[in-house]
Structures are given as C-alpha cells and as structure tokens.
Amino acid sequence: MATVSMTVNGKHVSADVEPRTLLVQFLREHLRLTGTHVGCDTSQCGACVVHLDGRAVKSCTTLALTCDGAEVVTIEGLAKDGRLHPMQEAFRDNHGLQCGFCTPGMIMSAIDIVRRKGHDLDEHTIREELEGNICRCTGYHNIVRAVAAGAQAMKGGEPLKKAAE
Amino acid sequence: MYAFDYHRPKSLRQAVNLLAKVEDAKLLAGGHTLLPTMKQRLAAPANIIDLNGIAELAGIERKGRAVVIGAMTRHADVAESPIVQEAIPALAELADQIGDPQVRNRGTIGGSIANNDPAADYPAACIALGATIITNKRKVPAEEFFTGLFETALEEGEIITRVSFPLPSKAAYMKFPNPASRYALVGVFVAKRGAEVRVAVTGAGADGVFRVGAMEEALKARFSPKSLEGIKVPSKGLNSDIHADADYRAHLIGVMARRAVANATGKA
Known part of the structure; x- marks a missing residue:
C-alpha cells in the first residue's frame, strides 16, 4: 500500500491505496464519486474523463499515485451553490444525451475544448475535438449543439482555469 | 493488472539509480501504452518507476538551428508550442494528430x-528530420535508434x-489514420534540409519506420x-491486416508522400 494525497473538487483527500489503483477506481471506489464512469476501460470511449491539473484526461488510463499532489475535478465538482455549470445546463437544454452514460465524460471534455479553442466553436471543430468520446445511443447531433451552446454560455463566467505548466 | 511496487523519483539521477537497483522495472511516462498493456497482462513488471515527478525532463527550447524537446513533454504541449509551430510546423501538426485530445494531454x-x-x-x-535521441548516457542518431518492431537501441x-x-x-x-485508433495505417x-531530402514511412513497415x-x-x-509520379513502393515487407493489406499500404505510401511534398511546398 502507498499513500496518495490530492485535491478532488476542491477538497483535500488522502488514502492508502494499492499502487495499481487507477485514478477512476480511486474516485469511484474510495471517494464514492460515481459520476465518473468506466465504459471501455481501454482509453477509447471517454466516459472516464476528468480534469487533472486543468486538463482533460482519461482516468481509466492514469494511476492514482501519478496524481499525488495534483488537482482533480470530476463531474460532481462542476455545479456551484446548487446551480449547474453552464455546460451541464446546455446539455440539458439541448437534450444532449439519451441514456446519459457518456454524458459526464462529454461534459468534462467539452469544457476542455472551450479552454483550448475558445467560446466560438463551429460544428466541425466540435466534432473533431470530441474524437475521444463515444456515445453509443447515436446522439452526437444534440451533443454537438449542446457543446456549442455551452461554450457560448461560458462567456463572461469565471475565467477558465489555465493548464498547469 | 498485476500488482507492482511503485517508485516516484524527483530527479533524473534518482530515476537512473532506481533503474539500476530494482529488478524487472518499467518506466512510466504518459502511460497510454504501458497501462493498457499491463491491464491486458501482456506486461507485468515488478516495479514501476514513474517519471511524472521529474520536472527537468519536460520542456521545449530552441537551441540555434534545432528544437530540443524534453522526453516528458506531452503531445498537446508540442502541438501548442509557439516555438515548434514557428520552427518546425510539420512537427506541431504531427503531434496534433496523435490519438485524441485526452491522449495528447498525457x-x-x-x-x-x-x-x-x-x-x-x-x-x-525523427528519421526524416534527422533527430538525435539524447539519453542519460549518450546521443543516438535516430537512424540508429529504431532497430525493429517495438525495438530500440536503448540499453x-x-x-x-x-x-x-x-x-x-x-x-x-x-x-492516413485508422479511423478507430488514430494510429497511422x-x-x-x-523533410528537406539543404541538399538532403528524407522520406520516412510509419505504419506500413513490418519492422517499423523506414526510408524510401x-x-x-x-x-x-x-x-x-510530380517527381514522385510513377515511383512504386514494393508491397513486400509491408504490414497486412484486417485494416489494410500490403498492396493497399504500398499504394497509400505513394499518395501520402505526394500530398506531403505538396503540403511542404505550399501547393496543397
């Protein structure tokens, strides 16, 4: 066992874990933050995407111990004071989901797209940038709309967190 | 994934010492090949030496007529680097095509x-640009570094x-990416430098990267x-799999090479 400490959704957490524990297992099984999903478990589908020091990563392909000292944000960390994040709101408004399994990863990736590409996103850019997220309900059309609307809604919000250098 | 012991050195020196000391060790960088391989139990190292805590291994700098990139620099950082975009835009574009955004972040x-x-x-x-791979021990020209399928000159x-x-x-x-994995079919x-021209092919060779x-x-x-018209690459020694057979790969080499030259000369 080894001790790992990190900040998850603004809270300091620390636990003893087996070295082979993946970040997604740590989040789901130790912290009971089950909004982050495991889909393919082979870094293809993006259901497990979280922000690690401000960048979208696949938590099924990251060791928890690698994240020692890091800042992690999961889907549970987006809503503030009972209000959904603008990107979450946009997914609801645009019906950007069907079964919802891929949605947490889609939203975490979408916020990362805004960080890198800005608020004015055309459809082509969104579709290219969602390459690492798979929806098996067929629902890309509304997801793309939701990302575009969410990116606009994020204008004037809190400044986007810069990626750690 | 089988259990292993985990080490997180803070400096290159510590990492080198650990590598010499512990048995059956693997170095962990971004982990996007090693961890999936370990999940499949195709690899089961007894020790993992995590390089993610070594700040000195990451970074990009311009040194005279060369761009020097630290080993732990992420694909996303190469793709977004103003230094690389200005000095070798083709390299930034290459980095931007690896995997997907989340993979490039790691x-x-x-x-x-x-x-x-x-x-x-x-x-x-590395081969086309004539890169030099720098290790803790020596400098290896790229031509001598890649020695075969998943094989390198690393000791x-x-x-x-x-x-x-x-x-x-x-x-x-x-x-020409595989549409599912984004690896190169x-x-x-x-690359042209002075009178020297190099054409390096990945994805196709049964022994890995090669020059034409x-x-x-x-x-x-x-x-x-136009200079490439009529030049056929033999399909012998090329990969054949469910995604593309050797003849198709040979054909694609010609197409991709012509497009690359057109792009390099600004006539794409």
Whole structure:
C-alpha cells in the first residue's frame, strides 16, 4: 500500500491505496464519486474523463499515485451553490444525451475544448475535438449543439482555469 | 493488472539509480501504452518507476538551428508550442494528430519513441528530420535508434532525456489514420534540409519506420510532387491486416508522400 494525497473538487483527500489503483477506481471506489464512469476501460470511449491539473484526461488510463499532489475535478465538482455549470445546463437544454452514460465524460471534455479553442466553436471543430468520446445511443447531433451552446454560455463566467505548466 | 511496487523519483539521477537497483522495472511516462498493456497482462513488471515527478525532463527550447524537446513533454504541449509551430510546423501538426485530445494531454514524446510502435507517428519525424535521441548516457542518431518492431537501441538502465530536431527548410507529415485508433495505417514524413531530402514511412513497415530511397533521390533532383509520379513502393515487407493489406499500404505510401511534398511546398 502507498499513500496518495490530492485535491478532488476542491477538497483535500488522502488514502492508502494499492499502487495499481487507477485514478477512476480511486474516485469511484474510495471517494464514492460515481459520476465518473468506466465504459471501455481501454482509453477509447471517454466516459472516464476528468480534469487533472486543468486538463482533460482519461482516468481509466492514469494511476492514482501519478496524481499525488495534483488537482482533480470530476463531474460532481462542476455545479456551484446548487446551480449547474453552464455546460451541464446546455446539455440539458439541448437534450444532449439519451441514456446519459457518456454524458459526464462529454461534459468534462467539452469544457476542455472551450479552454483550448475558445467560446466560438463551429460544428466541425466540435466534432473533431470530441474524437475521444463515444456515445453509443447515436446522439452526437444534440451533443454537438449542446457543446456549442455551452461554450457560448461560458462567456463572461469565471475565467477558465489555465493548464498547469 | 498485476500488482507492482511503485517508485516516484524527483530527479533524473534518482530515476537512473532506481533503474539500476530494482529488478524487472518499467518506466512510466504518459502511460497510454504501458497501462493498457499491463491491464491486458501482456506486461507485468515488478516495479514501476514513474517519471511524472521529474520536472527537468519536460520542456521545449530552441537551441540555434534545432528544437530540443524534453522526453516528458506531452503531445498537446508540442502541438501548442509557439516555438515548434514557428520552427518546425510539420512537427506541431504531427503531434496534433496523435490519438485524441485526452491522449495528447498525457502521452509523451519520450514514451512514444522508446516504445517504437510500428504505427506511431514520432518515429517518422525523427528519421526524416534527422533527430538525435539524447539519453542519460549518450546521443543516438535516430537512424540508429529504431532497430525493429517495438525495438530500440536503448540499453539497460538508459533513459531518454531529450530529442533534438534540426530545423528543415521544408517539411510536412501526411497520415492516413485508422479511423478507430488514430494510429497511422500509413504516415509519411517528408523533410528537406539543404541538399538532403528524407522520406520516412510509419505504419506500413513490418519492422517499423523506414526510408524510401527512390523517392528521396527523385526529390533531390526536384522537390515537387510530380517527381514522385510513377515511383512504386514494393508491397513486400509491408504490414497486412484486417485494416489494410500490403498492396493497399504500398499504394497509400505513394499518395501520402505526394500530398506531403505538396503540403511542404505550399501547393496543397
């Protein structure tokens, strides 16, 4: 066992874990933050995407111990004071989901797209940038709309967190 | 994934010492090949030495007529680097085509090169640009570094620290990606530096990255897509799988090479 400490959704957490524990297992099984999903478990589908020091990563392909000292944000960390994040709101408004399994990863990736590409996103850019997220309900059309609307809604919000250098 | 002992050195020296000391160790960089391989139990190292805590291994700098990239620099950082975009835009574009955004946020140049996957993108850039792979022990020309399928010249206890890319006068990378994995079915990196022209192919060769001499000679005479017309790459020694057979890959090499030269000359 080894001790790992990190900040998850603004809270300091620390636990003893087996070295082979993946970040997604740590989040789901130790912290009971089950909004982050495991889909393919082979870094293809993006259901497990979280922000690690401000960048979208696949938590099924990251060791928890690698994240020692890091800042992690999961889907549970987006809503503030009972209000959904603008990107979450946009997914609801645009019906950007069907079964919802891929949605947490889609939203975490979408916020990362805004960080890198800005608020004015055309459809082509969104579709290219969602390459690492798979929806098996067929629902890309509304997801793309939701990302575009969410990116606009994020204008004037809190400044986007810069990626750690 | 089988259990292992975990080590997180803070400096290159500590990492080198650990590598010499602990048995059956693997270096962990971005982890996007090693961890999936361990999940499948195709690899089961007793010790993992995590390089993510070593700040000195990451970073990009311009050194005279070369761009030097630290081994732990992420693909996303190479793609977004103003230094790389200005000095070797083809290299930034290559990095931007690896995997997907989340993979690019984790994967590293050193990890990719050390793994030498026959369908990885960076080996083609290293060979075509005439890069030098710098380790804790020595400097290895890219030509001598990639020795076969997943094989490199790295010795026991050796760690890649940086990769130095000399600036080309013209260069471009064209890739036909596997639509699912985004690995190259065929990727061709073309680079011209002075009178020297190199054409390096990834994704196609059964032994990994290779150069196409006939194309290089034709492009030395005249650096134009037209020079490549009629040059056929033999399909012998090329990969054949469910995604593409050897004949198709041979054909794609010609197409990608012509597009790369057109792109490098600004006529795409």
